[in-house]
Amino acid sequence: MSFVILKNICKHYEDGKELVVRNINLNIEKGEFLTLLGPSGCGKTTILNMIAGLETITSGDLIIDGKMVNHIPARYRNIGMVFQSYALFPHMTVDQNIAFGLKIKKRSRLEIFDKLDWVKQLLHLNDKGKSYPRELSGGERQRVALGRSLVLDPAVLLLDEPLSNLDQELRETMTTELKRIHQEVHNTMVYVTHNQMEAMRMSDRIAVIRKGELIQCATPVRIFSHPKNRFVAGFIGSPAMNMVPAKVVPSDSSMEAAVEFNGIRLHMEKQKAQAWMTMCGKEIIAGIRPQQIWHFRDRDGRRHSDTDVEMQVMLVEPLGDRIMVTARLQDQDFVFLVTTDHLPQPKEMIRIVIDGRNLHLFDTETGERIELGEKDDSAAAASSCLRLQ
Known part of the structure; x- marks a missing residue:
């Protein structure tokens, strides 16, 4: 059984009859890096928010690790999320930002120390523990935001266009870093982007979304060589x-x-x-x-x-x-x-x-x-x- 299952997922808002997300059927395997790819406004962030529990599901079933979670609050889903904005606490150091969730969950000092040390080594932040966000580069801030989620060992890690605020050079570096990190930690990751090159480089599979519908889901090589229709063919490839x-x-x-x-x-x-x-x-x-x-x-x-x-x-x-x-x-x-x-x-x-x-x-x-x-x-x-x- 797949680790995350979206079955006939639909979403519309009360002020409008048009479906924002329409009958999404998608299976995500444990440890997979899956990217939701599509143009701006196509519904991919809405899908991510429904998985996280930040948006209610109008109809359909969402199953994570064998459990129906439609009505389970976000805080009980064991899901990490990295946003487009870093959302770091400016008055806290790198160590304090990363460890914040562990302290809220009242973990022991020893566990906090061990996990903090592991995450900083993984993300190459060993010498930045006492630094404040204002003293970091954009790439370093994004790694801190990622570390804050990873340290909680989430069942699923959701990433909503986390590289969009970085310049081209940093985007290239962080794309490689995210690929490396996934290979080391093997978390189930769902990544949202409109950048097809990011999707091609990082993903095990790519789910192409258009106007709230899933058009095609396949490996990067397959989706490049056998696009399902003209939209996918035109969107994938540069x-x-x-x-x-x-x-x-x-x-x-x-x-x-x-x-x-x-x-x-x-x-x-x-x-x-x-x-x-x-x-x-x-x-x-x-x-x-x-x-x-x-x-x-x-x-x-x-x-x-x-x-x-x-x-x-x-x-x-x-x-x-x-x-x-x-x-x-x-x-x-x-x-x-x-x-x-x-x-x-x-x-x-x-x-x-x-x-x-x-x-x-x-x-x-x-x-x-x-x-x-x-x-x-x-x-x-x-x-x-x-x-x-």
């Missing part, structure tokens, strides 16, 4: 997936189908191409990740699924070790990455290679992914995820 109106047509081989747009014919992976022969003539949306597009000089070897295309460069954005290029084919813009070995200039023509192996195909009306003749190529997906970083 740069975002290129979406192109296209049509399924017969390829040069009478036994295989291809995808055609703007006069270009893309060849798919062989198994998929054969399965799609029954769909010839169908209008679709083709999804092409920037990681599937290469400068022809960067492409090692040639594959059956490779298609050469010439496009006009519209925009060049240096990113350090790579360059993000926006190029146009007729009236369709494509975004992709090239190495710094090749610095294209705006308005020049560039020859690129599109790899059709992991082409994503979506229904034009519903936006849902069309699964037909697909195989789960985890190795290729993991390689694309690495190019995402």
Whole structure:
């Protein structure tokens, strides 16, 4: 049995009939790091607050460690929470802030000392015990806030966008720190963010939320390689997936189908191409990740699924070790990455290679992914995820 179970969870407020959270069904395993990911205002913090007991549940069941907790007050749920704001006591030292909950629970001085020592070592705060919050960096304050929850050994630790107030460098550092801490303590953690890169780097699984509904829950690699619909496909991945109106047509081989747009014919992976022969003539949306597009000089070897295309460069954005290029084919813009070995200039023509192996195909009306003749190529997906970083 899963450690945390959300069964048909709904939430609406008395002043409105619209559901803020709609029929959420989600199982969270013991020791798992699960991220609720979605745009601002989609309901992910509301879900977190219902787990914590800070929001009432309109309907549905919430089960933690085998017990129904819908009507159990927050203070009895053994849940820790780290907020976007640090919420530290400014007049207390680091030691006093971390130990505050233990003192409220009237734990012994020996237990407080032992747990305080353990948490400070875990969070690299050994030399900060006598410091006050005003004397700490943003990252150190966030670690103190995290320590204040961890020291109580919560059954579930909830984190509500804890890194959003940090600058980019500190966010990078704390993302790595949170991953390390989870690997050491193995607490069940539920993390809320709108930052898909944080979610990809830290999570065992990602639950994508949109307008109060759970759209897809899967591992980072799976959700990147097999997005359930156009929303997930566009939300996961940086740069975002290129979406192109296209049509399924017969390829040069009478036994295989291809995808055609703007006069270009893309060849798919062989198994998929054969399965799609029954769909010839169908209008679709083709999804092409920037990681599937290469400068022809960067492409090692040639594959059956490779298609050469010439496009006009519209925009060049240096990113350090790579360059993000926006190029146009007729009236369709494509975004992709090239190495710094090749610095294209705006308005020049560039020859690129599109790899059709992991082409994503979506229904034009519903936006849902069309699964037909697909195989789960985890190795290729993991390689694309690495190019995402």
